[in-house]
Amino acid sequence: MALINCKECGKEVSTEAKSCPHCGANLKNKTSDKYGKIAAFTIAGIIGFIVVLGIIGAVGQAFWPTKKNPSVDAKYMCEKLVKERLKSPATADFQSAHDFTAITTSGENSELQKIDNMADALSGILLGSSDISLIEKRLGYFMTPDVMDKLKTFHAQGKEQVAKGLLKSELVKLIKKSDFVVSGYVDAQNSFGANLRSQFVCILSSADGMSWSLDHMLMFP
Structure with a gap:
């Protein structure tokens, strides 16, 4: 005891x-x-x-890359890349991720008609200005000098439909070289503190559905 x-x-x-x-x-x-x-x-x-x-x-399933849902991953990656280009990323207010348009551009599920429709809408928006310098600023960094010169010439001659058709064709080529194209809009403050809405398009590629690379990005008011 x-x-x-x-x-x-x-x-x-x-x-x-x-x-x-x-x-x-x-x-x-x-x-x-x-x-x-x-x-x-x-x-x-x-x-x-x-x-x-x-x-x-x-949280990981919703926001981190996973092979299970590449469409969701492409949207998340595009949002991340857009934020990096904003003057004030902390003020970014994206539309709901469910409202983003994400189109697969390769494989059996390729949505060719949606790609065509998106390129058509984009070409109209991008050329929808009488200011040729603004158009050149929007397109110059991803259009070849030859295509850019043709667009400027058609625009100066008042051949808007011809210019739109050429730009649409070039956009379709760019998109089809990638795996996903994502479009949407974001509200954020500029360097003067004013709140502005910008539309964006991310053209993305992924070899394995896990790691992503940005092929082209368009951002415009």
Whole structure:
């Protein structure tokens, strides 16, 4: 029989005793409570860990690249790239990701008609200005000098439909060289603090559905 000190009066008492013979303090219940609390904390910790893992998994599925849903990944990647080009990324307010247009451009699921429709709409928007310098600013960095010269010539001659047809054809070529094209809009402050809406188009490629590269990006008011 081992002896321990009573936590209430400090006198020696048997480990088998349920209560202290000197002061009457309850011994067994205190020990049980101690281990009960340890068990409760342990169970709570395990449950908390499982919940945290579940949250991390849910967030990862929604925002981190995964082969399961390349369309969602392409939208997320485009949003990330657009933010990097804004004057004030912290003020960025994107439309709902569900409203983004994401079109696959390769493989069996290639949506050729949607690509054609998007290129048609874009060409109209990009050429929808009487200011040729603005058009050149929008298109100059991804159109070849030869195509740019033709567009400027057609525009100067008032041949808007011819210019639009040429630009549409070039846009379709660019898009079809990639894997995904994503379009949408974002509201954000400019360098003067004014809130502006910009439309954007990201033309993306991915060799494995996990890592993405930006082929071309268009951003315009």
